Amino acid sequence: MPYDPSAFPPFAVTVDLVVLTVRRHALCALVVRRGESPYQGRWALPGGFVRIEEDLGAAAARELTEETGLHVQGPDDRHTGAHLEQLATYGDPGRDPRMRVVSVAHLVLAPDLPTPTAGGDADSVRWAPVDSLLPPGQPCGDGPDRSGGQPDPLAFDHSRILADGVERARSKIEYSSLATAFCPPEFTVGELRRVYEAVWGVALDPRNFHRKVTGTPGFLVPTGGTTTRQGGRPAQLFRAGGATVLNPPMLRPDV
Amino acid sequence: MPYDPSAFPPFAVTVDLVVLTVRRHALCALVVRRGESPYQGRWALPGGFVRIEEDLGAAAARELTEETGLHVQGPDDRHTGAHLEQLATYGDPGRDPRMRVVSVAHLVLAPDLPTPTAGGDADSVRWAPVDSLLPPGQPCGDGPDRSGGQPDPLAFDHSRILADGVERARSKIEYSSLATAFCPPEFTVGELRRVYEAVWGVALDPRNFHRKVTGTPGFLVPTGGTTTRQGGRPAQLFRAGGATVLNPPMLRPDV
DNA sequence: GATCATAGTCGTCTGCCTGACGATAAACAG
């Protein structure tokens, strides 16, 4: 087919954000309430149009800051912000009833924050446990059809996008040190373990987990300090080390 | 920001294809020669515009068939075609000098074929060893800058896309049965091992490999036949089993 | 036909890692 730049079909390109955090032992996602039709009043993932001279990742970072006040972690500074990566692109015709919209979804992993307090708009944004947004136990990934069940709590195809983002997070903390993105700059082994337990929805043996993470070179570096903020015996504080991949990986029970 | 459908910035949306196969012990990618400016005469990944009422995956499958004659494997029929999955989306402003193009790259893993024989156009399409297309040893993925070195052999940002696709294939055959997508419908353990060796660029121990793949339930199912097409002692023929994930994974040496 | 080269297949052994779980340490609450 000839490549005719003057005759390309017009698309709208947006970014949608799956922003995950761990709050009170539960994996939570950031959702915003839609003020306009379609899906008015329904919850949706934050997102917006990509500007005409803006890179996709920059658009995602901008929307994240606009809607949550979160900042993305730069390549050098460690743990002053959130982790952002591209997730997947959703372009089914008819996913937006108004026009042809291709949405480049991004995944953000953030430490627990006081409260989103959106850009001016207050109670139209909140952290929602992913269990309350997704039918539990549904892998949802590439399956042919997952309809049937209670009605979709999220607008558009955002349940599908959220499910894909959650699955990416669940698998990625297996073989990378990304779980530290859910933690504050300094954290204990127990806090990191509770991140794994919340994301995977399982209980892990504290002793084996401690052996694994402290025995993996470059995963954790002790800061020297201790804390008792979790109660019990004082625990060592760590920062995330330079390692990005976990080899061998952290093993998720069953599966 | 208000969501104004009438004022969205116009984008062109394309699909680009990273089509990989294994030929003569080498991982090869499908490239086409560009007939028009820009990058006229340079090699590029196959691809084209998404039609206005077409899903992204359907566009990728259509371009694949148009440019190579390959067909995508349906969810039910096993190994009558190639594996296709979405890879990532590239939307840097200026990646196409003519206009703002967002390209949704897809990854295709195909068995070795007689010869592409493009849509009418003969020698403008070929299999090229990825070692000849990419600076060897460059991970290339999300690194800040990989310029410096010999000039880029591929048009646009296609070297980056190809590198990302190759890295995806390399990591995915670790923990999935996707390496069988490089094999004909019936294949031997040795042929499968040569796939791993070509994709990873390493030598694997035939005995340990045999133990691993035949010992993983659901990975391979014997067809009862044997073949001597590789020389030596006759080898059992297998088909791909129903398993899609390898747990525990196939371990890549060093890394 | 004997010999060689090539591939395939089955075992063995050792070391590492994980899961299961006992035991101890150091804080706080009553």
Next chain:
DNA sequence: CTGTTTATCGTCAGGCAGACGACTATGATC
């Protein structure tokens, strides 16, 4: 002081991977 909570160290058995040895069955070569 006692019980509770959390952290941390140790031990032990089983599974799996890497390193190889050994044997089998074909085709090629002399």
